Amino acid sequence: xxxxxxxKHLDELAxxxxxxxxxxxxxxxxxxxxxxGPLPDAVRELVDEDAAILEQPTRDRxxxxxxxxxxxxxxxEELLADTAVEEVMVNGHDRVYVERAGRIERTEVSFxxxxxLRDAIERILTPLGRRVDELSPMVDARLExxxxxxxxxxxxxxxGPSMSIRRFSxxxxxxxxxxxxxxxTEELHDELGAAVSARRSILVSGGTGSGxxxxxxxxxxxxxxxxxxxxxxxxxxxxxxxPHVVRLESRPANxxxxxxxxxxxxxxxxxxxxxxxxxxxxxxxxxxxxxxxAMNTGHEGALSTVHANSPEDALRRIETxxxxxxxxxxxxxIREQLGxxxxxxxHLARLSDGSRRVVEVAEVVRxxxxxxxxxxxxxGSETEGRPWAARH
Numbered sequence: 388x389x390x391x392x393x394x395k396h397l398d399e400l401a402x403x404x405x406x407x408x409x410x411x412x413x414x415x416x417x418x419x420x421x422x423x424g425p426l427p428d429a430v431r432e433l434v435d436e437d438a439a440i441l442e443q444p445t446r447d448r449x450x451x452x453x454x455x456x457x458x459x460x461x462x463x464e465e466l467l468a469d470t471a472v473e474e475v476m477v478n479g480h481d482r483v484y485v486e487r488a489g490r491i492e493r494t495e496v497s498f499x500x501x502x503x504l505r506d507a508i509e510r511i512l513t514p515l516g517r518r519v520d521e522l523s524p525m526v527d528a529r530l531e532x533x534x535x536x537x538x539x540x541x542x543x544x545x546x547g548p549s550m551s552i553r554r555f556s557x558x559x560x561x562x563x564x565x566x567x568x569x570x571x572t573e574e575l576h577d578e579l580g581a582a583v584s585a586r587r588s589i590l591v592s593g594g595t596g597s598g599x600x601x602x603x604x605x606x607x608x609x610x611x612x613x614x615x616x617x618x619x620x621x622x623x624x625x626x627x628x629x630p631h632v633v634r635l636e637s638r639p640a641n642x643x644x645x646x647x648x649x650x651x652x653x654x655x656x657x658x659x660x661x662x663x664x665x666x667x668x669x670x671x672x673x674x675x676x677x678x679x680x681a682m683n684t685g686h687e688g689a690l691s692t693v694h695a696n697s698p699e700d701a702l703r704r705i706e707t708x709x710x711x712x713x714x715x716x717x718x719x720x721i722r723e724q725l726g727x728x729x730x731x732x733x734h735l736a737r738l739s740d741g742s743r744r745v746v747e748v749a750e751v752v753r754x755x756x757x758x759x760x761x762x763x764x765x766x767g768s769e770t771e772g773r774p775w776a777a778r779h
Contacts, residue, residue, distance in 0.1 A: 391495065394495075397445070397448060397449065397452060398452065398499060399499075400438065400449065401449055401452035401453050402499055402503075404433055404434065404437060404438070404449065404453055405453045407433060407437070408429065408430060408433050408453065411429070411433070427450070427454060430450050430453050430454055431450055433453075434446050434449050434450050434453070460507050460510065460511065461498060461503060461504075461506070461507040462483070462496045462497060462498055463475055463477070463483070463496070463507065463552070465496070466483070466485055466494065466496060467552070467554070469485075471487045471488070472485045472486070472487055472554065473485075473486045473487065473488075473489075473553075473554055474486040474551065474552065474553050474554060474596070475550075475551070475552040475554070476491070476549075476550075476551050477498075477504065477548070477549060477550040477551070478546065478547075478549055479501070479504075479546050479547035479548070479549070480497060480498035480499070480500055480501045480503060480504040480547060480548070481497045481498070482497070483496045483497060486596075488741045489596075489737055489740070489741025489742060489743065490741045501547050501548065504547070504548050504550075505540070505548055508538055508540075508548060508550060511528070511530070511536060511538075512526065512528055512536075512538070515528045515529070515530075519538050519540055520540075521540075521541075521542070524539060524540045524541070524542065524543045524544070525537075525538065525539045525540075525543055526538050526639075527621070527622065527639070528622075529622040529623060529624075529636075530552075532554075532555065533555040533622075533623065533624050533626070534552055534553060534554045534555055535551075535552070535553040535555075535622050535624070536550065536551070536552050536553075537550070537551045537553075538550045555600075555624050559601060559604040559605070559625075559626045560601060560605060561605055561608050561628075562576050562579070562580065562605045562606070562608055562609070563576070564605075565601075565602065565605050568742075568743075569742055569744065570598060570601075570602065570735075570742075570743050570744055570745060571602075571744075571745050572745075575745055575748070575764065578748075578764075579606060579609070579733070579748075580609045582730075582731060583606055583607075583609035583610060583688070583690075584609055584611070586687040586688035587687075587688065587730035587731055588682050588687060588688060588689045588690075588728060588729050588730045588731070589606065589689075589690050589691075589730065589731045589732075589733060590670075590691055590692070590693060590701055590705070590729055590731070590732045590733070591603050591606070591690070591691070591692040591693075591732075591733050591734075591735065592692065592693050592694070592695040592697070592698060592700070592701035592732055592733070592734045592735070593692075593694070593695070593734060593735035593736060593737075594694065594696070594736070594737065595694065596737055597735040597736055597737045597743055598735050598737070598743035599669070599692040599735055600624055600625070600668060600669075600692060601743075602733065602735060602745070603625065603666070603668070603690055603691070603692050604624075604625050604626060604627070606690055607625065607627050607628075607629075607666060607690065608628060610627075610629060610664055610688075611629075612629050612630060612631075613631070614629065614631065614663035614664055615631045615633070615661060615662055615663045615664070616629055616631065616632045616633070616662065616663065616664045616665075616666060617632075617633045617635065617657045617660055617662040617664070617665055617666070618632065618633070618634050618635065618666045618667075618668070619635045619636075619637075619650055619653045619654055619657060619665070619666070619667045619668065620634075620635070620636055620637070620650075620667070620668030620669070621636070621637050621650065621668060621669065621671075622636065622668075623636045624668060625666065625668060627666070633657075633660065633662075635653045635656075635657065636653075637649055637650050637652075637653060649672070649674070650667065650670075650671075650672065650674045651672065651673050651674035651677055651712075654667065654674050654677045654678065654681070655677060658677075658681055658686070662686065663688075664688050664689065664690070665678075665681060665686055665689045665690075666689070666690045666691070667689070667690075667691040667692075668691075668692065669691070669692045669693065669694075670691050670692070670693050670705065670708060671693075671694075671708065672708060672711055673708065673709070673711045673712035673713065674708075674712075675705050675708035675709040675711070675712070676708075676709040676710075676712035676714065676716070676721070676724075677712070678691065678728075679705070679709060679721070679724040679725055679728050679729070680724065681728075682724075682727075682728030682729065683724050683727050683728045693705060693708075695734075697734060697747070698732035698734050698747055698748075698749035698760045699749075699759065699760050701732050701734070702725060702729075702732070702751065702758060702759070702760065705725060705729070706718070706721055706722065706725060709721045709724075709725075719756065722756075722757055722758045723753075723758075725751070725758050726751060726752070726753035726758040727753075729751045730750065730751060731748060731749070731750055731751065731763075732748070732749045732751065732760060733745055733747075733748050734746055734747040734748070734749070744766060745764075745766070746765065746766045747762065747764065747765050747766070748762075748763045748764035748765075749761060749762055749763060750763050
């Protein structure tokens with residue numbers, strides 16, 4: 388029998404047996420008898436009764452399928468078990484893509500129906516205290532392993548529920564591992580380490596999936612162990628190895644529209660917590676102004692990331708985000724704060740072969756009435772290998 392046909396038949400049988408399991412468990416609960424036994428034991432008993440004709444390996448596989456549909460992530464379990472998978476993208480119940488080594492490919496995995504996909508989404512969000520429905524059709528969440536989840540359902544998602552899971556391993560690569568991966572060169576490793584140790588404020592820029600958070604986490608390894616570090620993120624992804632770390636995470640509003648805590652709120656609070664270093668996962672709003680103010684009032688050595696196409700664009704984006712704070716500061720004042728507070732911009736790119744590389748490092752310089760960047764390093768140019776960390 389063709390493997391695809393065999394898998395389809397097993398999925399259909401698993402769905403049928405799962406329906407029987409639900410009915411049986413409900414009946415047992417309604418009867419008021421003895422407490423329900425462990426779910427895996429109930430699944431095994433059901434499979435042995437109703438599929439006894441099948442071989443033992445097939446029955447074992449049936450048990451796995453039923454359990455993953457009952458308490459797991461359904462068909463996505465096998466994809467998330469693959470350590471090479473960096474991101475899972477679900478475009479409706481019948482189209483699932485993954486990213487491996489920086490390349491996107493379609494899989495043969497699919498959900499039996501749109502309702503099966505919605506059930507899996509509910510199983511992801513419910514333990515996290517999040518919900519998604521027609522009133523709130525879009526939600527962000529973080530799994531226990533730090534992976535980010537973004538869900539959009541109809542009416543916003545026209546072709547059915549869409550879900551993206553960006554995976555993060557429990558152990559992030561350090562600076563030395565990034566050299567081995569080719570993300571940074573040996574010279575960059577030493578220069579960036581010296582820059583962090585010298586308490587230079589560094590902004591990591593790049594596009595989506597270029598490795599900004601990974602590099603930010605690696606740069607934090609150069610922070611001295613006796614420093615008090617406060618991290619601020621929308622979803623806690625950073626894994627700092629220092630002993631004195633306070634991790635803060637923003638919170639969206641609840642279903643009643645209350646309880647929202649923004650990155651900007653957390654940054655203001657962090658400044659009262661006697662930080663030696665402030666690390667912000669990503670600047671994407673009015674907190675940019677508060678960060679610039681902090682860097683100009685004694686909080687040197689800050690680290691953060693921003694979405695941008697180049698170091699020059701990163702500065703312009705920080706300016707724009709600072710204006711979103713709505714305090715009425717003129718452009719000139721913000722540029723002055725930017726030129727005095729930020730030292731370096733490290734720009735990453737994902738190349739055509741899927742690899743992620745630091746392609747440019749620039750120093751922030753003040754010019755007549757404005758602020759710009761001066762190239763210190765560019766991949767493949769004569770600046771490669773030239774020391775720059777100690778420049779002021």
